[in-house]
Amino acid sequence: MDIFQLTAVELGQKIKEKEISVVEAVQKFMERIEATEQDINSFVTVDKEGALAQAEAVQKKIDAGELTGPLAGVPVAIKDNMCIKGQLTTCSSKILGNFKPTFTSEAVLNLQKAGAVIIGKTNMDEFAMGSTTETSYFGPTKNPHNTAHVPGGSSGGSCAAVAAGEVPYALGSDTGGSIRQPSSFCGVVGIKPTYGTVSRYGLIAYGSSLDQIGPVAKDVTDCAAILEAIASHDSKDSTSVQREDYDFTAALTDDVKGMKIGIPKDYFGEGLDAEVKSAIQKAVNVLEGKGAIVETFDLGLVKYAIPAYYVIASAEASSNLERFDGVKYGFRAEEYEGLHHMYKKSRSEGFGAEVKRRIMLGSFVLSSGYYDAYYLKALRTKALIKAEFDKAFAKYDVIIGPAAPTTAPELGKSLSDPLKMYLGDIYTISLNLAGLPGMSVPIGKDSKGLPIGMQIIGDCFQEKKMIRAAYTYECATNKEHETIAAMSKKEA
Amino acid sequence: MAKQYETVIGLEVHVELATKTKIFCGCSTEFGGAPNTHTCPVCTGMPGSLPVLNKQVVEYAMAVGLATNCKITQVCKFDRKNYFYPDNPQNYQISQLYLPIARDGYVEIEVGDVKKQVRIHEMHMEEDAGKLIHDEWDDSSLVDYNRSGVPLIEIVSEPDMRSSDEVIAYLEKLRLIIQYLGASDCKLQEGSMRADVNLSVREVGAAEFGTRTEMKNINSFKAIARAIEGERARQIELIEEGRQVIQETRRWDDNKESSYAMRSKEDAQDYRYFPEPDLVPIVISDDWIAKIKSQEPELRTEKLERYKNEFAIPQYDAEIITASKTMADLFEATTAICKKPKKVANWLMGETLRLMKEHAIEADDLKFSPENLAKLVLLADAGDINSSVAKEVFEKIFTDDIDPDQYVEEKGLKTVNDDGALKSAIETVIANNQKAVDEYKGGKEKAIGALVGQTMKAMQGKANPAKVNEMLREMLK
Structure with a gap:
């Protein structure tokens, strides 16, 4: 079997059984990347030398019996907003185009402890702002299923890299759907955990109260294993939570008998593509067939999630991005007269249009005289949305709906109408506002051959129920990891 | 207007x-x-x-x-x-x-x-x-x-x-x-x-x-x-x-x-x-909140009252000493060692304030240790050094925090309590200063001062002036 078709856990097993060495695995993926990158552009940085050095070190530890976990020796790609010591970390922005951090983010450290080999940093929407990976300073990433389409965003590089078989798994980050929506568009599995589950230390912040790091992989088993590796209580992140359970792989059971699934009618109304809708209905039927109890219900306040989200996320972003000023690191304009001119020129030249739009929006909603009308109101809306979900989870174990209203749009069709692009986040952002976990699971393709994802939503700290539903669906449908693409055409 | x-x-x-x-x-x-x-x-x-x-x-x-x-x-x-x-x-x-x-x-x-x-x-x-x-x-x-x-x-x-x-x-x-x-x-x-x-x-x-x-x-x-x-x-x-x-x-x-x-x-x-x-x-x-409240140390007002009651320190002195936490801490630590609050207060109110003015420093910047001040208080109190020597030693403590025992020893500043030596010095002074002796005997009380001074000089400052005075009067009877 082709190594690119293997899941991370399957590859880990083969490494453990010495069917393949870590160095060989890394070399194979490097070859794959070399062949596919010109079409896909998933990576900002590919660290071949570093990866081979890590591979040798990890192999020694595996041989010595020091590394025994399922991910030992398996290559991984990291979204370019997570700091890795000494390695370029750009957030796909010109302003951080030359930035090398002095420390490594906690989630990546946790992966390294599990024996992961980091092969590179993946492309993203600039500072994670966008839904298509087209706002990257380093050019758009393309959807491996059809390179005329976007991979989604902002973790488009991570999702496309996994879908294209460039890497077995990757880390993404999700502030308003940035793992789930591109996972849906690329036909991979992605989890956004409960807020506080994975440390944000070392994640370059977009919306601090909403950001979470999570796994992107070919199947549910991988995602559970990766989440188990990266989740930890971290005293360096005050919003990190000490959870009762970290054993997410324990939820990999093929059984949903008696599980109560709520289907929010509000997620299936106007704006939802008919093919996406019927695919989800079919998928839900599969779970019902396996013994789940399915019921529709009214989830309130859905339409208020988008304005509340864009107010809160932009406000936090406007402040989080103030540190990029040309003083200490990153890009500084070449010519300027005095400090304030340097600030203005460096930021004007260093940030892209979407980032500037959100900085302006965020600065506006926080400005004196508008704070109560916008920011405070958005915070109240956030609390009410959480209360709506609390009501729903009093009745249901999980909630199921679409991850996005459509399949992946064509390149160049989204950025011209940012408001429309923002509306595409309607099914994902309320989870970030409420802190809930959610995941996207591939459930088929539309008539154009583009993947469709189903979103499973859990209550806070109930990832295991969500994982169990996803795993059961996967088992029932005889999943096939489809590694695509652009490249297979060429090989053919 | x-x-x-x-x-x-x-x-x-x-x-x-x-x-x-x-x-x-x-x-x-x-x-x-x-x-x-x-x-x-x-x-x-x-x-x-x-x-x-x-x-x-x-x-x-x-x-x-x-x-x-x-x-x-x-x-x-x-x-x-x-x-x-x-x-x-x-x-x-x-x-x-x-x-x-x-x-x-x-x-x-x-x-x-x-x-x-x-x-x-x-x-x-x-x-x-x-x-x-x-x-x-x-x-x-x-x-x-x-x-x-x-x-x-x-x-x-x-x-x-x-x-x-x-x-x-x-x-x-x-x-x-x-x-x-x-x-x-x-x-x-x-x-x-x-x-x-x-x-x-x-x-x-x-x-x-x-x-x-x-x-x-x-x-x-x-x-x-x-x-x-x-x-x-x-x-x-x-x-x-x-x-x-x-x-x-x-x-x-x-x-x-x-x-x-x-x-x-x-x-x-x-x-x-x-x-x-x-x-x-x-x-x-x-x-x-209760825990923080219970840990609240004695604040200035209470400390001032306590100094007056516990140590019989006058209001004015207590005010000056408690006006700086450093000085109050110094006072209490020194007193705890030598058990002579009144004497410690005198050092702080007198020489310390004078030297602070001379060196233009604030009470918060006082650097000497309570141990050394306590030793000095005990030395002076035991009559081991006289008051002018004590002032000299204190100045050293103030600037360099020296150990007074060691300093007095090294410099040979101890008061001579050997009555024999003092007596023979006084005899020499009486013999060599007939004029002053006559004046004193003639009722000029002040003349004794010159004789005390001469004796102290002969003793290289290491005698207790009060004692010299007393012995002179006795010997001139």
Whole structure:
């Protein structure tokens, strides 16, 4: 079997059984990347030398019996907003185009402890702002299923890299759907955990109260294993939570008998593509067939999630991005007269249009005289949305709906109408506002051959129920990891 | 008749807290390290870093709040204050606006014989900024982030003060409370205590406040008094000329003894405050408050009373000694060793104050150890050294904290208590100073002084003058 078709856990097993060495695995993926990158552009940085050095070190530890976990020796790609010591970390922005951090983010450290080999940093929407990976300073990433389409965003590089078989798994980050929506568009599995589950230390912040790091992989088993590796209580992140359970792989059971699934009618109304809708209905039927109890219900306040989200996320972003000023690191304009001119020129030249739009929006909603009308109101809306979900989870174990209203749009069709692009986040952002976990699971393709994802939503700290539903669906449908693409055409 | 004006003053006082580490990271707060050596990704605002609150900061702030009769905000939060400046590495300062740690307190001040309360509007916790150093040589500015993230509390008073005397009394009171709590050393010169003065004037009897200005950069009590007098005169002059006082921030230049406008209200920045999402709310339980309250050390007022009662120290002396935590600590530690409070107080009130004046240092800067002062007290008390020797030794203790036992031994300054030696010295003096002897015997009492002096000289200063006097009188009978 082709190594690119293997899941991370399957590859880990083969490494453990010495069917393949870590160095060989890394070399194979490097070859794959070399062949596919010109079409896909998933990576900002590919660290071949570093990866081979890590591979040798990890192999020694595996041989010595020091590394025994399922991910030992398996290559991984990291979204370019997570700091890795000494390695370029750009957030796909010109302003951080030359930035090398002095420390490594906690989630990546946790992966390294599990024996992961980091092969590179993946492309993203600039500072994670966008839904298509087209706002990257380093050019758009393309959807491996059809390179005329976007991979989604902002973790488009991570999702496309996994879908294209460039890497077995990757880390993404999700502030308003940035793992789930591109996972849906690329036909991979992605989890956004409960807020506080994975440390944000070392994640370059977009919306601090909403950001979470999570796994992107070919199947549910991988995602559970990766989440188990990266989740930890971290005293360096005050919003990190000490959870009762970290054993997410324990939820990999093929059984949903008696599980109560709520289907929010509000997620299936106007704006939802008919093919996406019927695919989800079919998928839900599969779970019902396996013994789940399915019921529709009214989830309130859905339409208020988008304005509340864009107010809160932009406000936090406007402040989080103030540190990029040309003083200490990153890009500084070449010519300027005095400090304030340097600030203005460096930021004007260093940030892209979407980032500037959100900085302006965020600065506006926080400005004196508008704070109560916008920011405070958005915070109240956030609390009410959480209360709506609390009501729903009093009745249901999980909630199921679409991850996005459509399949992946064509390149160049989204950025011209940012408001429309923002509306595409309607099914994902309320989870970030409420802190809930959610995941996207591939459930088929539309008539154009583009993947469709189903979103499973859990209550806070109930990832295991969500994982169990996803795993059961996967088992029932005889999943096939489809590694695509652009490249297979060429090989053919 | 000229109009009578009243000055209305409120203060914003920043105090650096005496924690060992910074407010949001583990870096040292020590003053004066080489630039950017007490720094980490958090206090230099590196991307991806996150703040973690130092609990000691909350406890010091609670202690100061409780000691100034404030209500503690039991769910309090941090907010971000956004403004661009290179000394502020994230371009926002983590501070408190909406739910500050303490509110609605007061302290009592006394000016002359008049007691009054100055109300405290609120007190909040925040991080200090770094320092900019301008390099004249290549016309660039350098930033030192050692101070970035040092914890501060800002204490905002109500506009309750009416004169520079009241302002100084209020600042002295705050300084003593905070020093006694051990929450800060409150040194104005080193910047661990800084005051911004909000001042307006109005005609006596007016109901409304006048337009106020804010003065920054005042770093001594004397400069604060001068700045207040200067600003009062400036505002009165404007009003008398029929001009308007403009609401603005002014910088006091103590060398020129005048202030200049920094920015007007129109230029005032919009700080776009919002709750700091990287920190969780601080929930302060009744138990925690009770614990901090129970740990409150003896404050100045109680200490002063205790000194009077326990040690029989006069009111005036007790006031001077307790006016500085350093001196009070010195007094108590010394007394604990030598058990002679009255004598210790005398050293502090006499020689110590004299030498402080001579060396132009503050009580907070006293460096000598209680052990050495205690040894000196015991040496003098046992009659092992006479009082002039003791003064000489104390001066050495004051400047170099020498061990008096060792010093007296090495220099051979011990009083000779050998009556034989003293007697023979006196006999020689009597024999060689017939004139003075005659005068004394002739009833000229003062003549004995010359004989004592001669004897002391013969003894190289190592005799007890009282004893010499006594023996002389005996031998001249």
